[in-house]
Amino acid sequence: MYEGEIASVLVTEQQIQDKINELAKQIAADYARDGVTGDLLLVGVLKGAVMFMTDFARALPIPAQLEFMAVSSYGSATSSSGVVRILKDLDRDIAGKHVLIVEDIVDSGLTLSWLLKNLASRNPASLEVCSLLRKPEAVKVDVPVKYVGFDIPNEFVVGYGLDYAERYRDLPYIGTLDPKVYSS
Ligand SMILES: O=P(O)(O)OC[C@H]1O[C@H](OP(=O)(O)OP(=O)(O)O)[C@H](O)[C@@H]1O
Ligand code: HPA
Ligand SMILES: [Mg+2]
DSSP states (O other), X not given: OOTXXXXXXXXXXXXXXXXXXXXXXHHXXXXXXXXXXXXXXXXXXXXXXXXXXXXXXXXXXXXXXXXXXXXXXXXXXXXXXXXXXXXXXXXXXXXXXXXXXXXXXXXXSHHXXXXXXXXXTTOOSEEEEEEEEEOTXXXXXXXXXXXXXXXXXXXXXXXXXXXXXXXXXXXSSEEEEOHHHHHX
């Protein structure tokens, strides 16, 4: 699939699945230790987090409810416009709920910084973030991300939910693109 378009594999399918199991166990233990009762509310950030959200929710050994928000700041570019648009809001009130934002990537941090302010204003009981990927060298705004799967180099990546111009989300691993893809 995508013959000749992927330059390198940064995180394999197996590495992703192992990390998800590790994060799920750790997060369940943390919430149990903090005495959280009642279902956790996972807020998946569409579209990028869709694969991570569904695998993570199934790996999590405590009950969780699933909600989605769709925001976009990249469009078909490889750097954030900095303007975050809500394409789909949550369907319900999160006041008093223990909310865990499930993201695919923290790159500049602009999306998450905006989202954390937006959701905090709705008065959840707690608000934390779990992101599969983070690019430490790309961060423009400091955002508190309690759970991170992999720190990766400052390169544009695709796969496992992440797109370039809406393509490659369906790959089961994280990779970089051959430069010819950008010029075609
Ligand atoms: O830290 P940042 O620089 O803000 O980048 C991270 C955000 O950018 C991507 O979303 P995008 O806007 O591409 O929408 P998508 O998930 O629908 O692809 C990604 O899924 C994150 O939500
Ligand atoms: O590296 C990336 N790849 C795809 N989408 C993204 N959104 C933020 N950073 C990235
Ligand atoms: Mg995108």
